[in-house]
Amino acid sequence: MLRAGGAAMGGAVTLSAFRALAAEGPIKVGILHSLSGTMAISETTLKDVMLMLIDEQNKKGGVLGRKLEAVVVDPASDWPLFAEKARELISKDKVSAVFGCWTSVSRKSVLPVFEELNSILFYPVQYEGEESQRNVFYTGAAPNQQAIPAVDYLMSKEGGSVKRWVLAGTDYVYPRTTNKILEAYLKVKGVANEDIMINYTPFGHSDWQTIVADIKKFGSAGKKTAVVSTINGDANVPFYKQLGNAGIKATDIPVVAFSVGEEELAGLDTKPLVGHLAAWNYFESVDNKDNKAFIARWKAFTKNPKRTTNDPMEAHYIGFNMWIKAIEKAGTTDPDAVIDAMIGVAAPNLTGGESTMMPNHHITKPVLIGEIQANGQINTVWQTPGTVVAQEWSPYLEGSRDLIADWRKPLSCGNFNVKTGKCGGKA
Amino acid sequence: MKKITHWRRHWSRALTIMLTLCCAGPAFADALDDAVAHFSADKFPQTQQAIDEIVASGAPTAPAILEALANNRLLFDPDEQKVYFSDENDNLYDLRTGEKATVESPDDLKKVRLNNAVRGTLQAAQGAMTLMAPDPAKRMASAREIFKSHEPLALPQIEAVLAAEKSPDVKAALSDARAAIIATTPDAPDASRLEAIDRLKARGDQDSQGMLAGIAASAQGQVKAAASAAAASVQARLALWSNVQNIFYGLSLGSVLLLAAIGLAITFGVMGVINMAHGEMVMLGAYTTFVTQQAIAAWRPGMADYSLLIAVPLAFIVTGAVGIAIERSIIRFLYGRPLETLLATFGLSLILQQAVRTLFGANNRQVSAPAFMAGSFDFGGLAITSGRLWIIVFALVVFILLQLVLRATSFGLRVRAVTQNRRMASSMGIDTNRIDALAFGLGSGIAGMAGVALSQIDNVSPNLGQSYIIDSFLVVVFGGVGNLWGTLVAALTLGIANKLLEPLIGAVLGKIAMLVFIILFIQKRPRGLFALKGRAVEA
Numbered sequence: 001m002l003r004a005g006g007a008a009m010g011g012a013v014t015l016s017a018f019r020a021l022a023a024e025g026p027i028k029v030g031i032l033h034s035l036s037g038t039m040a041i042s043e044t045t046l047k048d049v050m051l052m053l054i055d056e057q058n059k060k061g062g063v064l065g066r067k068l069e070a071v072v073v074d075p076a077s078d079w080p081l082f083a084e085k086a087r088e089l090i091s092k093d094k095v096s097a098v099f100g101c102w103t104s105v106s107r108k109s110v111l112p113v114f115e116e117l118n119s120i121l122f123y124p125v126q127y128e129g130e131e132s133q134r135n136v137f138y139t140g141a142a143p144n145q146q147a148i149p150a151v152d153y154l155m156s157k158e159g160g161s162v163k164r165w166v167l168a169g170t171d172y173v174y175p176r177t178t179n180k181i182l183e184a185y186l187k188v189k190g191v192a193n194e195d196i197m198i199n200y201t202p203f204g205h206s207d208w209q210t211i212v213a214d215i216k217k218f219g220s221a222g223k224k225t226a227v228v229s230t231i232n233g234d235a236n237v238p239f240y241k242q243l244g245n246a247g248i249k250a251t252d253i254p255v256v257a258f259s260v261g262e263e264e265l266a267g268l269d270t271k272p273l274v275g276h277l278a279a280w281n282y283f284e285s286v287d288n289k290d291n292k293a294f295i296a297r298w299k300a301f302t303k304n305p306k307r308t309t310n311d312p313m314e315a316h317y318i319g320f321n322m323w324i325k326a327i328e329k330a331g332t333t334d335p336d337a338v339i340d341a342m343i344g345v346a347a348p349n350l351t352g353g354e355s356t357m358m359p360n361h362h363i364t365k366p367v368l369i370g371e372i373q374a375n376g377q378i379n380t381v382w383q384t385p386g387t388v389v390a391q392e393w394s395p396y397l398e399g400s401r402d403l404i405a406d407w408r409k410p411l412s413c414g415n416f417n418v419k420t421g422k423c424g425g426k427a
Numbered sequence: 428m429k430k431i432t433h434w435r436r437h438w439s440r441a442l443t444i445m446l447t448l449c450c451a452g453p454a455f456a457d458a459l460d461d462a463v464a465h466f467s468a469d470k471f472p473q474t475q476q477a478i479d480e481i482v483a484s485g486a487p488t489a490p491a492i493l494e495a496l497a498n499n500r501l502l503f504d505p506d507e508q509k510v511y512f513s514d515e516n517d518n519l520y521d522l523r524t525g526e527k528a529t530v531e532s533p534d535d536l537k538k539v540r541l542n543n544a545v546r547g548t549l550q551a552a553q554g555a556m557t558l559m560a561p562d563p564a565k566r567m568a569s570a571r572e573i574f575k576s577h578e579p580l581a582l583p584q585i586e587a588v589l590a591a592e593k594s595p596d597v598k599a600a601l602s603d604a605r606a607a608i609i610a611t612t613p614d615a616p617d618a619s620r621l622e623a624i625d626r627l628k629a630r631g632d633q634d635s636q637g638m639l640a641g642i643a644a645s646a647q648g649q650v651k652a653a654a655s656a657a658a659a660s661v662q663a664r665l666a667l668w669s670n671v672q673n674i675f676y677g678l679s680l681g682s683v684l685l686l687a688a689i690g691l692a693i694t695f696g697v698m699g700v701i702n703m704a705h706g707e708m709v710m711l712g713a714y715t716t717f718v719t720q721q722a723i724a725a726w727r728p729g730m731a732d733y734s735l736l737i738a739v740p741l742a743f744i745v746t747g748a749v750g751i752a753i754e755r756s757i758i759r760f761l762y763g764r765p766l767e768t769l770l771a772t773f774g775l776s777l778i779l780q781q782a783v784r785t786l787f788g789a790n791n792r793q794v795s796a797p798a799f800m801a802g803s804f805d806f807g808g809l810a811i812t813s814g815r816l817w818i819i820v821f822a823l824v825v826f827i828l829l830q831l832v833l834r835a836t837s838f839g840l841r842v843r844a845v846t847q848n849r850r851m852a853s854s855m856g857i858d859t860n861r862i863d864a865l866a867f868g869l870g871s872g873i874a875g876m877a878g879v880a881l882s883q884i885d886n887v888s889p890n891l892g893q894s895y896i897i898d899s900f901l902v903v904v905f906g907g908v909g910n911l912w913g914t915l916v917a918a919l920t921l922g923i924a925n926k927l928l929e930p931l932i933g934a935v936l937g938k939i940a941m942l943v944f945i946i947l948f949i950q951k952r953p954r955g956l957f958a959l960k961g962r963a964v965e966a
Contacts, residue, residue: 036784040789041790041890044789199933199934202934202938204890204894205934207676207679207680209676209679209680209815210934213810216810219637220633220634220636220640221637221641222637222639222640222644237885241883241884244801245801245802245803245815246810246812247803251543267790267791267792371541
């Protein structure tokens with residue numbers, strides 16, 4: 001393995017590369033995704049895609065002449081265990097960066113570890129924002145890269161000129177924050193209080209009869225109504241089944257979801273759901289060369305012609321390529337140097353554009369609105385003309401309106417208050 | 428002013444449709460040319476325009492073209508500006524000539540895309556076309572569709588069809604649709620609008636209420652007053668019905684709880700085994716359903732509608748066998764040691780979950796609903812989901828069968844004898860080991876049957892069982908350990924109470940309130956609603 005990697009390079013480079021290899025061995029990459037427990041359904045795929053990306057990079061000769069080596073751990077959907085495993089990856093396995101976490105609570109649980117041990121985390125999932133940390137790179141969408149464009153689309157003539165809104169979510173931090181931002185945004189757009197209905201349900205809620213009936217009632221007040229769903233994971237299948245059974249068609253009351261992707265739809269008969277919407281930054285159905293090649297490689301790597309791809313996978317794809325570029329730019333895997341080198345790095349996304357790492361440690365992304373099809377795929381019906389820059393601190397929330405994050409020197413602050421001119425301490 | 432021209436435009440457009448539909452001439456080629464250009468533009472507004480042109484062309488192929496569009500079977504060649512539609516068997520037809528066509532590389536053809544706006548136009552256009560179908564059921568469906576969309580375009584046709592309609596049901600549906608259109612059209616004469624509002628008020632369902640509220644918000648004068656009065660009266664009627672509706676939801680939730688808990692009522696309630704792996708038996712039942720459907724789809728696709736009926740006994744056998752295996756290999760060594768049983772069965776539940784995850788993958792599996800369980804129907808002011816209704820029936824049937832087995836068979840007699848007094852039963856010549864194993868198998872098998880029903884409303888994933896285990900224990904403990912009737916009453920009470928609370932305080936608080944209530948209740952009556960009396964209690 002080492003010999004082959006070295007021999008691929010030419011002349012003097014070979015020698016130095018060889019020395020580097022002998023001295024330092026492979027670059028280790030930590031993968032911190034749950035492989036058991038409730039989150040395994042979503043996170044196992046991300047572990048697999050990381051293994052594929054690392055494998056491909058090694059076939060290209062690794063980075064800085066060194067091979068990459070994946071270190072996979074299983075935090076088992078247990079939030080405190082995430083912190084323990086992160087500590088193990090950084091101090092014991094000496095990984096250069098970690099790709100991991102799905103839920104916000106798991107991310108919050110590992111933040112202090114990454115800060116204390118000064119390592120790097122790539123977080124690939126859309127989340128509620130209101131955070132920017134020096135050691136974390138957020139490759140998923142902030143609310144303005146998903147929720148707000150979706151609402152804009154529904155308000156437009158093409159989206160059906162929606163006047164009345166149901167904000168339905170699972171009762172935890174992501175839906176609550178997103179809905180707070182959306183509610184403020186809708187009010188700015190002149191939507192009256194009585195035209196907004198907000199509803200929260202417990203995790204894994206499975207009896208949706210009452211809520212679906214309420215939505216139907218709310219939607220038959222003579223104004224075009226839409227549902228904005230931040231319902232999480234397992235609760236989605238019974239929700240959509242009930243919607244289908246209650247005969248709520250997308251042409252009557254469209255539902256736009258922020259947490260439903262190709263993976264979740266795989267467990268559903270989508271025929272009654274055709275036309276309901278999802279807002280993401282990537283769909284498997286996106287028609288371009290890079291994406292087709294990526295899907296083909298993914299199916300070959302997993303040896304499963306039916307495996308789907310999804311948005312967080314694309315986020316890891318972008319994040320991983322950015323990380324490789326940043327290491328090449330810095331010439332080292334030293335965390336401080338890589339963190340500085342990351343800002344401004346651009347990498348192609350799978351929707352035919354380029355994403356750039358901004359000084360707030362979030363990336364630019366296009367926003368896609370897609371419709372669920374009868375075959376379980378999501379087809380794009382609308383997309384932002386270019387990429388959108390993340391607003392990690394929402395301008396629609398009290399308290400975060402005046403904050404910005406900029407990790408370039410000399411500011412180097414994740415929550416700089418532009419009114420008081422002070423950095424509010426480490427976020 | 429603008430409104431009036433809009434209304435006129437609709438009328439004239441509708442008139443063209445009328446004329447062309449009844450006396451379709453060969454002069455539709457030009458209109459189809461425009462449609463071809465608009466379809467191949469690959470833009471939603473153009474597609475909408477093309478639908479109108481197809482309808483207006485009066486081409487005999489028009490219904491087939493719209494049908495193809497609705498099913499993503501309308502294809503266009505982006506380079507050559509040609510559009511094709513295909514039928515169910517993938518035969519291609521040229522849109523312009525309507526003749527069979529062959530394409531060199533069908534993969535290069537792109538599908539004409541739809542969005543919800545296009546779908547709305549399309550449904551209205553299709554509705555108008557099927558109004559003349561010879562099948563009354565189709566006419567009925569189309570009339571209902573038009574009622575919902577109340578697209579003014581369809582009015583002249585409705586009036587034409589209405590005059591000739593024989594079937595009284597279809598006639599009523601058509602009159603409703605006509606009323607919906609007239610009532611919601613701002614430029615219709617006031618008198619006919621008032622008449623239409625009366626008809627909507629008499630109909631009195633959620634859709635009418637929505638239309639009336641919309642009219643009340645936008646109209647003026649007399650119409651506004653009539654519409655808001657009608658809306659209020661419908662509202663009051665619906666509010667009354669919504670209480671009944673909540674009770675139905677409660678029954679439905681209760682039946683799900685009953686199904687989940689009834690197997691546990693045997694293993695925990697009658698046998699006294701704290702069986703934490705009960706949820707996994709439900710999960711295995713759901714996976715059995717999945718496997719059965721896959722097998723039927725592969726070998727006997729014609730029997731897809733009976734897949735659930737076939738899955739019920741299979742699930743009972745599979746999970747019953749697993750239950751017996753568990754009892755023989757683990758639980759029989761742990762009788763009388765509740766703590767060890769709890770830990771052992773909890774470990775077992777994790778093992779089963781991970782085993783299924785390894786075997787089937789972590790993703791949800793798709794279990795489809797047979798036709799008779801899909802959709803919903805109206806009963807008075809109630810909207811009843813067919814699937815939910817069948818689950819209520821199924822839960823009750825399972826409950827009655829179980830009662831019969833326990834009360835009216837010699838096996839049931841033995842189970843009761845063993846659980847009431849093991850040593851006495853043994854000395855009467857009952858093989859207690861065998862009865863233990865069979866009773867545990869029965870409880871597990873029933874959990875598996877519950878899994879078949881739950882696969883219809885919940886995720887079929889390795890975590891399915893987890894979400895029901897707590898609820899199941901709550902129901903059994905609340906109802907009184909060892910009493911099947913207690914389980915029935917407890918499940919229905921909790922279901923209905925939960926659904927009556929939910930509209931008042933929300934799902935999250937509702938769940939908390941139920942838990943607090945049960946904790947307090949158990950403090951007061953530790954043995955549940957229906958406590959067993961007599962010597963069995965002390966044993």
